[in-house]
Amino acid sequence: MNLAIKAENLSKAYQLGQIGTGTISKDLERWYASIRGKEDPFLKIGETNDQRSKSSSDLVWSLKDINFEIEQGDAVGIIGRNGAGKSTLLKILSKVTAPTTGKISGRGRIASLLEVGTGFHPELSGRENIFLNGAILGMRIKEIQRKLEEIVDFAGIERYLDTPVKRYSSGMYVRLAFAVAAHLESEILIVDEVLAVGDAEFQKKCLGKMNDVSKGEGRTVLFVSHNMDSITRLCEKGILLKNGRIQSYDQSSKVIDSYLRSDSGTTSTRTWSHRDAPKNSLVELISVKAHDANYVNKEFFDITESVGISMKYQVFTEGYIFHSAFNFFNGNGVNIFDAHEYLDSNNKPKQIGTYEVVAWLPKNLFSEGNIIIGAAILTQNPFVIHLHEMDVIVFNMVDQTNDNPTRGHYVGSLPGIVRPLLEWSITKI
Amino acid sequence: MNTDNQEWEINSKSSLFDLKLNEVWAYRDLLGLLVRRDFVSFYKQTILGPLWFFIQPLFTTIIFTFIFGNLAGISTDGLPKPLFYMAGITAWNYFSDCLTKTSTVFRDNAGIFGKVYFPRLIMPLSIVVSNLVRFGIQMLLFVFFMAYYYFSGAHFQITWAISLFPLLVLLMALLGLGTGMIISAMTTKYRDLAFLVGFGVQLLMYATPVIYPLSIALTKYPKYAWLIEFNPMTPIIETFRYGFLGQGSFSWGSLGYVSGITALLMVVGIVVFNKVERTFVDTV
Numbered sequence: 001m002n003l004a005i006k007a008e009n010l011s012k013a014y015q016l017g018q019i020g021t022g023t024i025s026k027d028l029e030r031w032y033a034s035i036r037g038k039e040d041p042f043l044k045i046g047e048t049n050d051q052r053s054k055s056s057s058d059l060v061w062s063l064k065d066i067n068f069e070i071e072q073g074d075a076v077g078i079i080g081r082n083g084a085g086k087s088t089l090l091k092i093l094s095k096v097t098a099p100t101t102g103k104i105s106g107r108g109r110i111a112s113l114l115e116v117g118t119g120f121h122p123e124l125s126g127r128e129n130i131f132l133n134g135a136i137l138g139m140r141i142k143e144i145q146r147k148l149e150e151i152v153d154f155a156g157i158e159r160y161l162d163t164p165v166k167r168y169s170s171g172m173y174v175r176l177a178f179a180v181a182a183h184l185e186s187e188i189l190i191v192d193e194v195l196a197v198g199d200a201e202f203q204k205k206c207l208g209k210m211n212d213v214s215k216g217e218g219r220t221v222l223f224v225s226h227n228m229d230s231i232t233r234l235c236e237k238g239i240l241l242k243n244g245r246i247q248s249y250d251q252s253s254k255v256i257d258s259y260l261r262s263d264s265g266t267t268s269t270r271t272w273s274h275r276d277a278p279k280n281s282l283v284e285l286i287s288v289k290a291h292d293a294n295y296v297n298k299e300f301f302d303i304t305e306s307v308g309i310s311m312k313y314q315v316f317t318e319g320y321i322f323h324s325a326f327n328f329f330n331g332n333g334v335n336i337f338d339a340h341e342y343l344d345s346n347n348k349p350k351q352i353g354t355y356e357v358v359a360w361l362p363k364n365l366f367s368e369g370n371i372i373i374g375a376a377i378l379t380q381n382p383f384v385i386h387l388h389e390m391d392v393i394v395f396n397m398v399d400q401t402n403d404n405p406t407r408g409h410y411v412g413s414l415p416g417i418v419r420p421l422l423e424w425s426i427t428k429i
Numbered sequence: 430m431n432t433d434n435q436e437w438e439i440n441s442k443s444s445l446f447d448l449k450l451n452e453v454w455a456y457r458d459l460l461g462l463l464v465r466r467d468f469v470s471f472y473k474q475t476i477l478g479p480l481w482f483f484i485q486p487l488f489t490t491i492i493f494t495f496i497f498g499n500l501a502g503i504s505t506d507g508l509p510k511p512l513f514y515m516a517g518i519t520a521w522n523y524f525s526d527c528l529t530k531t532s533t534v535f536r537d538n539a540g541i542f543g544k545v546y547f548p549r550l551i552m553p554l555s556i557v558v559s560n561l562v563r564f565g566i567q568m569l570l571f572v573f574f575m576a577y578y579y580f581s582g583a584h585f586q587i588t589w590a591i592s593l594f595p596l597l598v599l600l601m602a603l604l605g606l607g608t609g610m611i612i613s614a615m616t617t618k619y620r621d622l623a624f625l626v627g628f629g630v631q632l633l634m635y636a637t638p639v640i641y642p643l644s645i646a647l648t649k650y651p652k653y654a655w656l657i658e659f660n661p662m663t664p665i666i667e668t669f670r671y672g673f674l675g676q677g678s679f680s681w682g683s684l685g686y687v688s689g690i691t692a693l694l695m696v697v698g699i700v701v702f703n704k705v706e707r708t709f710v711d712t713v
Contacts, residue, residue: 014711027618091710095439095546098707105438118544123470132466135459136545164473 002072002107004188004220005093010066010102012088012244013059017108062088064244066102070237072187075214075221077235077252079228079259084241086224090114090192093222108187112138117177122166126157129165133180139217142248144419147183154209155179175202182209188220189213206233228256229368232398234299257299267295268395278387282320284385286312286354288375290395302397303419304405307361307395311375312354319349320379324357327374327390328366330417336366340378364406364421367400367414443707447701459547463555468562482566486522490515497640506642506676508640509583512574513674517573517639520669523564524601524662525630530556532626535617535709542710549706550699557602558574564598575673590672592677597665597672600691604661607694614698614705618712637662642670643678658683661690666701 063085070076078086093099093104119128119136130151136142144151152158155175157168165173182189191210207230214221214234225231231238231252238255240247246253257267269289272278278285288311291297301307311324325340338380341357373395376388399407399414406419453460472478490511497503498510501617505513531553535542537551578585616623637660638646647654664683671677 091543092439096543097710098443099439101440101441103438103440105436109435109438110437112545115544119541121466122472123473124466128466128469132459132462135456135462136541136547138456138547139458141458141462 003069004072004074004108005068005070005104005106005222007066007068007104008102010063010089010092010099010104011061012063012085012092012097013100014062015046015059050195061244063092063099065243066246068239068246068249070222072107072220073214073218074237075210075223075232075235077238077255078222078224078241079226079231079238079256080241080247085244086241087114087192088244089241090190090222090224093190106188109138109185110188110190111181111184111186112190113178113181113192114190116174117165120165120173120177123164125164126161126168127426129175130180133177134184137181137184138186139184143185151176151179152178154182154205171202178202178209182206182213186219188222192390193226203230210234228259228396229398232256253300263333268299268393270393271343278389280386282315282321283377283386284314284316285375285389286314288312288373288392290373290393298395300398303366303397303399304363308361309359309361309373310356311359312356313377314354315350315352318352321347322350322355322377322379322386324359325376325378326359327376329372329374330366331370331372331375334417336371336417353355364419366397367416367419368397371395371397432542443703448703449548449550453550453554456547456551460551460555460558463551464559464562467555467559479566482563483570486515486518486567486570489518493518493640502640504645506644506671508585508674508676509578512578512583512585513642513670513676514640515571515574516670516673517637517666519564519567520597520601521634521637521639522567523560523598524605524665525634526560526563527557527602527605528609528612529626529630530560530614531606532616533623534609534613535705536613536623537709541685550594550702553606553613553702556609557606561602571673586675588672588675590668593668593672593684596684597669600665600687601662603695604687604691605667607691607696610698610702613693614701614709617705617709631659633662636660638666639683642676643667661687 004085030141066085066089078089080086088097090112091114092099094110094114096114111136117129117133119133121132124132127148131141131144134147135141139147152161155172155178159174160168160172165176168176181191189210210221210223211234213219217410221234223231223235235252237250238252239249240255240259243403248258269287271287272285274284288309289297290301291308291310292301293306293308294306295310309326311326313322313324323341323346325338327338328336331335339359341359371394372391373393374388374390376385399419405419407414472481475481477484493514494510498505498514532550534556542549542552575585602687612622612626636638636657638657643654643657643663646657664687667677668679668684669677671679
């Protein structure tokens with residue numbers, strides 16, 4: 001495979017605080033050091049970029065010793081918390097700012113979309129702006145003319161082509177801007193989180209276009225997003241940045257896994273040590289995990305597969321009929337439903353020992369997004385909740401769109417918190 | 430653009446004299462479109478449209494005629510006063526517009542420069558060309574005035590030096606561009622200079638023979654006239670007047686002096702500009 005981009009020891013330092021009268025003396029010192037052939041005296045004291053801790057120096061490394069190679073035709077998602085260095089990396093790649101040390105080399109033209117509609121002039125018409133924006137991105141007039149129809153078609157603004165863009169709705173504006181960048185004949189496409197602005201349908205369209213670009217045309221795509229769904233859908237590889245360093249560079253699902261793990265501390269499996277476990281004198285929780293039909297623990301489940309929730313607990317005292325219960329919340333904190341186990345076979349006092357209970361969720365139940373599980377142990381007659389732990393595990397439902405019976409041929413976003421498969425019938429009357 | 434599969438490298442350091450002129454050439458279409466943008470957006474939603482280009486020099490000429498010509502009674506070397514002033518104003522405006530607009534190019538375009546890469550030199554170049562269009566239109570007005578005064582029997586003559594006109598325009602453009610680029614590069618970190626440019630250019634006009642002929646300055650203040658002669662815009666304006674109106678001091682020596690200064694400022698300007706361009710986004 002051919003390399004499209006190769007970064008070697010890439011670092012970028014930023015100066016914190018005010019730039020003012022104090023800086024001129026430092027500039028002079030820096031200049032004096034450079035004419036003596038010495039290193040920049042202020043670069044040494046920089047630290048990694050942990051925004052939450054107050055640091056002693058006013059220089060910060062937004063990126064530090066970044067090394068990676070990206071092969072031609074790869075779609076790579078870049079993820080990380082705000083301030084992890086994602087945008088800085090894209091800025092250096094797009095040549096907007098130069099790295100402090102290190103270098104990036106590569107092959108092929110780069111089209112970067114760090115912002116929607118850069119250089120659009122509000123007074124100019126859509127057509128004039130297509131040309132201006134295209135030229136800013138590095139296209140020749142002839143090239144734009146050739147692509148004009150395609151661009152207008154993709155943006156869906158034919159009727160407004162000769163209207164000043166200041167009269168456009170924000171959606172039209174975004175569509176037009178993305179259309180211009182996406183139709184640039186580049187070998188490398190860099191897209192920052194710009195799609196967040198458009199409506200759901202347009203986001204799908206853009207992702208589709210980026211998919212075509214990377215898989216169909218063999219171009220390299222770098223994509224920054226906070227939307228893990230779009231990243232899993234578009235990118236087969238992912239780079240996780242943390243405090244300016246690369247924490248992992250692997251398959252995107254694995255990278256997102258470790259991102260979610262490191263970020264919230266909650267994953268789709270939880271095992272307690274005896275010391276921290278939720279317990280009382282009768283019973284203690286040991287573990288809870290989400291898994292697929294083969295009992296393999298996963299962070300991501302397709303909405304069309306069945307998900308199992310297994311819980312292990314330890315009984316200390318004989319003679320109680322323990323039942324298990326789960327709460328199901330979505331990412332917005334909506335309690336989708338609760339479920340209490342009631343098995344006839346279980347309806348007798350339990351002996352001392354370890355038990356494992358499995359609850360199978362039907363296929364096509366949740367819609368996309370996070371599912372957060374709470375777990376409880378309770379007894380009936382009288383009803384007592386012995387243990388109840390919220391936010392025990394979190395997993396993700398993803399909608400892969402293809403072969404999904406609940407959405408037919410529709411590819412846009414389906415609202416709602418559940419996505420059951422209905423039985424449809426149609427008769428002529 | 431045929432840069433398919435071309436290898437590139439982004440480094441922390443770049444050569445001081447890598448002026449990237451080939452890149453500028455590759456983006457020449459952008460230059461044209463930016464000029465068009467400036468021009469079109471200037472008169473969109475106006476009634477008078479491009480006529481506004483005439484109004485500024487016209488009114489300035491009228492006011493100068495009254496104040497400096499009639500009230501203060503400064504000599505115009507025997508030329509019709511409006512013609513004398515208009516010649517000075519038209520040429521001076523071109524230079525000062527180039528200078529002031531280029532000197533804020535980084536700040537004015539920080540938004541776009543911070544989001545997309547293209548050879549930054551395109552921006553100041555587009556300013557110079559946009560102003561050239563404007564200057565061209567204002568020259569039409571000047572020629573119209575010349576014709577009017579000629580037919581009403583005023584006393585002036587066109588000399589051979591008019592053939593130097595393209596050279597004069599080039600010198601003014603490059604002089605404004607070079608100085609502007611140096612200032613723009615210096616103001617990304619320290620804004621102080623930007624304030625100076627604002628009124629500095631206005632003051633500089635009085636050190637340039639726009640409202641008086643150089644000959645008057647030489648006879649009235651022989652001691653300080655070197656200051657005016659030292660100003661590179663002086664020979665340009667004087668030659669301009671000599672060419673179009675037949676009055677003014679012309680010498681090859683002073684023109685050579687201006688060319689030298691201009692070339693020097695241009696080279697320094699591009700080098701400084703290219704150096705700052707790489708990281709100015711972080712400090713502007």
